[in-house]
Amino acid sequence: MSEQERRPFVSARTVAERAGVSRSAVSRTFTDGASVSEETRRKVLEAASELGYHVNHLARGLRERSNIVCLVVADMTTPIRARLVDVLTRKLQAAGKVIMIINTGTDEESVASALRQTLNYRADATVVLSGTPSAKLIETSLANGQQVVLINRDDPLTGCHNLSVDNEMGGREAFFLLRRAGCKRLALVTSTASTASLLERERVFVEVAKEAGMDVTVMAAGPTNYASGYESARRLFGRSDGPDGVFCVTDLLALGFMDAARHEFGLSLPGDLCLVGFDDIDEGDWQSYKLTTFAQPFAAMGDHLVELLGQTVPAETGRRIFEPIPIWRKSVRPSAE
Amino acid sequence: MSEQERRPFVSARTVAERAGVSRSAVSRTFTDGASVSEETRRKVLEAASELGYHVNHLARGLRERSNIVCLVVADMTTPIRARLVDVLTRKLQAAGKVIMIINTGTDEESVASALRQTLNYRADATVVLSGTPSAKLIETSLANGQQVVLINRDDPLTGCHNLSVDNEMGGREAFFLLRRAGCKRLALVTSTASTASLLERERVFVEVAKEAGMDVTVMAAGPTNYASGYESARRLFGRSDGPDGVFCVTDLLALGFMDAARHEFGLSLPGDLCLVGFDDIDEGDWQSYKLTTFAQPFAAMGDHLVELLGQTVPAETGRRIFEPIPIWRKSVRPSAE
DNA sequence: ATGACGCTTGCACACAAGTGCATTTGCATC
DNA sequence: GATGCAAATGCACTTGTGTGCAAGCGTCAT
Structure with missing residues (x-):
């Protein structure tokens, strides 16, 4: 007990042993379109369910893209920010992404350290909602094959997508x-x-x-x-x-x-x-x-974001402007013609 | 270009080649307390900086704990939830954790799928702020060595920590x-x-x-x-x-x-x-x-959460109650003795 | 009967890190 | 100069996946 401490996450090997098949079979069972007989598939699924096995996406992320998207944000308690985060997380999740959130200050150093963490976790993309990263940091992200998306940051930075309200x-x-x-x-x-x-x-x-x-x-x-x-x-x-x-x-x-x-x-x-x-x-x-x-129009911006990240070949970067929608209520007199 | 597609994340090997040292040296350079000479350390750091290298925490997470904490939450736009998320993310980050957020519905199925994702990413702990996971799901989490913390969910579930306001x-x-x-x-x-x-x-x-x-x-x-x-x-x-x-x-x-x-x-x-x-x-x-x-008292609850997760030996589970703090303003008459 | 073909399956490697162990290097002392 | 000791280094193994390749097996047609 003191020796093994705590690494009880059940892996594919354990499942394979229990099901009496090779580890490859387990992997293939959980991979769409892989070739497995109905028989072994059944055995694997049974063993997996008994042991409570879940595919390790961290390990999977070593080979292919991690499917992680990082959200860098400050002032989360502000109603408008909370709603933006809410919309984006919903849309991204629906698109199969996993959201890592970095709650940071708006000063350059905070943003810089957030960006670095983004790289540490091999996020496919970084979405910046607050603060402005330095050009150098963005360059590093891009050099690592990461997409960078700025939302409502109007600063002219090359190489990254820029979604903004008009x-x-x-x-x-x-x-x-x-x-x-x-x-x-x-x-x-x-x-x-x-x-x-x-x-x-x-x-x-x-x-x-x-x-x-x-x-x-x-x-x-x-x-x-x-x-x-x-x-x-x-x-x-x-x-x-x-x-x-x-x-x-x-x-x-x-x-x-x-x-x-x-x-x-x-x-x-x-x-x-x-x-x-x-x-x-x-x-x-x-x-x-x-x-x-x-x-x-956060919904539209979220949709566009998902579309951007979904493309295998990174889309052309640049600005995309979204029209704000006038909301008439009672704090302004109706037109006095 | 079409062949290598996109896996340009620079790894320790690339850095090693550039610095003219072994990959181990690179690893040791970024590990506290490891034995590296000042000379090679310098060479490694220089190469790393030139290439924009960042240690891959996903790979690191394969061997040891991932340092990922999952926050399961619904209704993020609600002011009180936004503040809770804000406080917890700040405290957890300060403690060196990385936050993965799952924006879910409160129905059982949504929570269940959130919990599964939590396991997929080998999160050290899952913190549930909304909805209530089924006992079976929690059992799976615990069986995988994951800590489960419920915040302001008063449902009596064994095996998980329970922080709640009184x-x-x-x-x-x-x-x-x-x-x-x-x-x-x-x-x-x-x-x-x-x-x-x-x-x-x-x-x-x-x-x-x-x-x-x-x-x-x-x-x-x-x-x-x-x-x-x-x-x-x-x-x-x-x-x-x-x-x-x-x-x-x-x-x-x-x-x-x-x-x-x-x-x-x-x-x-x-x-x-x-x-x-x-x-x-x-x-x-x-x-x-x-x-x-x-x-x-979210600050106190956040501190306690960090303390719980910081312990190498999982603390005894159970409920911890926090006293709410009365805020006197003007919507109630002062005591009419 | 034999070859062709297709479906399964296992081996082995790759991914990116950390680390125990053995080896090499450097330096000081006798 | 030889010896001893400590620091530095590299090899090889580990973590959990996905997958190319080749072998195994069964079916069908010639």
Whole structure:
């Protein structure tokens, strides 16, 4: 007992001995299309079931692809991230992949160590949902035959696939929503985490507003969360002339913003203030909020991801843009024509 | 090109050839405490870095433990689940484990197939956060030397560790909170998903109330989510005498309940209605809610989990109960002595 | 009866690591 | 310079698979 310690995982050899056949027979029994007689197949399956045998995919992964896909993610508790992880894991599993998750920080060193682990486990592909790996790390992954997919990371990196929601369209449409609602004093609320996605939404919103001859006050009070949105509203409405039309680059920011506007300043929506978010998290549909926003088409992105990984010959890399879907609720006045 | 297809993962042999040493030397370089001269170590590291070599943990896992821990979970998008997954992945990673996630349904067949996959990948341990595996499946896992840990699944299954929040205390304290607030007409809101945890909270709450001579209306309108809480409130306040003290077995239910009470029936909290939740999700602290609730001590549970898995000799199995932490906010009147 | 053909089956090798054991090397001491 | 000792190194075996190759066996047609 003290000698064998703990290696009780039953292997194909044990099954073979019990079934009175060769180990090859066991292997073939569990391989589709291999040549085994009905008789030995039966014996093998019986012995396997008695012993509780399960094929060792680690060993199998030594020869062929491992079927492991690594998800690198930070801020998993954020509703939008949780949903993305949920959708992707479901779709990947359905496609026969196994998901290894690496919960990391967004700083470069954390991502780097995550990438290295991905290689240690011979993952077929790495999907990065947060943070941005260095170009060198990606090169190493590619050199090892691994696919790299970035989701909603707009940084231009060669050699990897890039799935992203159309942030440009988001920023533009958000502006038009507010203008159609007749808003005069615009503000944009973002976070101090300068993600490329968020920056893009901000850039386009401000740009389009400027083209239309309108100024935009930009506010960033902290990380991308409820509290920062709340604080942004306090600062904006603490001034003499607060905005009457606001685009929060994230729903979470928007909900915090809305709560502060209502509870601290007694504003009502969409009367005194029109508010647009981005992401379409569940909470935005709650009765206390009913936030008008844009949904990220995660299902479509997941399908595309599966398609990419399914190809034996790696597809051409590049960007693939997905249109956000406008979700009309009650935080913006209907068009005041 | 068509012949070698894609197996470009660089192995120790390639590194050895490049460095002009034996493969053993490479292996030893990456093994702590192995005997290698400074000279060859340098050569190996240099070659490894040039080729982008990473030790294959799959192959390593053939001989010793794989260091893989499987997380079986459903409803990942639920805030409380997302946080649990987040905490556990962080703690396990910090302890050198690698996390494989299986996003499954709660039905027995889904869980069974998840458990099988766990075995396929020789995970050292399986941690079940949702659903309940059959006793037979658990037996197979144990027979294969795998540890099984159930979290917040109160079902009595032998051979596996059981970490759980103290639901009994939750139900009891919830009642006392409401009684101290002077509530007369009690109700309990739960879901139609009869999880052992939820049933336990319900059972104790009703029992303690009965001992104190108070009746409890029990309401379950659907799955454990916001919408069910909302619907429960509509039904309860649609009657002649709605409750003035409610325990929702989940924060998500509580938030939906609160929104309906306020927006559909114009009730104010804690004046007309006292409300207690359970879980302490972030949303409960938002300005629109400020829900009084009980926090699940996930950090402590994670620490204990790591401790369990760290032991070379599997610890004695059994239940370990963690006390929930009362979170005072504004949905319950302060004690009316 | 014999050869052809097809289905099974086992051997042996490959995959990528770690490690016990024996051998070689290097260095210091007598 | 020979001897002793420790450090370094390489061989070969181990882990659990999948599979090419060749041998074995049975059936059928000539």
